[in-house]
Amino acid sequence: MTTIAVLGNGRVGGNLAAALARAGHEVTMADRTPGAAADAARTARIVINATPGAGSLDRLAALREELRDKILVDVSNATTDGPDGLPADLVYPGSSLAEQLQEALPETNVVKTLNTMLYPVMTAPATLAETPTVFLSGEDPQAKQTVRELLTDLGWHKDWITDLGGIRTARATEAAILFVPHVIRATGFTPFAISIAR
DSSP states (O other): OOEEEEEOOSHHHHHHHHHHHHTTOEEEEEOSSTTHHHHHHHTOSEEEEOSOHHHHHHHHHTTTTTTTTOEEEEOOOOEEEOTTSSEEEESSTTSOHHHHHHHHOTTSEEEEOSOSBOHHHHTOGGGSSSOOOEEEEESOHHHHHHHHHHHHHTTOOGGGEEEEESGGGHHHHHHGGGGHHHHHHHHOSOOOBOOOOO
16 A cells, blocks of 8 residues: 555546555545645645646656655646637657656655556557557656556556666657547547557
């Protein structure tokens, strides 16, 4: 059992919080009330960033002290929205939100994961017809191992998890968000994920 704070109480955050609580973890969700994120982060071992990616950097940089020596699991993608509300462009081209967070929070272990799929797949990967892949990016091996264990609690088989390496590799998985609007327009809002076929 791990103490986990989920920052962001939308569909992504709510889905993750419910699934992790069912798996036996002690989960706190932070809403937008002043001080809620700081209070939640202060008492947690692991903090999950499920806030809208375009504003995540400012929001989390303000929690530098609360996030010191914690694992920050970043599941967000920083994009601008198109006229239909779907992702249009990356906020950090040539970089990534995860890299920006790691630079702003040098005493926090940032791990990027779960950002290459629609949110229902994050907690129910086995419901897809084909085997999905989930990626890990981060600098600290122990932090990535802890996140790997959380992923298995969410239903991810160990051979579905691919460690890409350091935090710089997150720019590749974050760029995958640019597929999403085109897939949704072509096939509708049905659960899907990136899968590496071998």
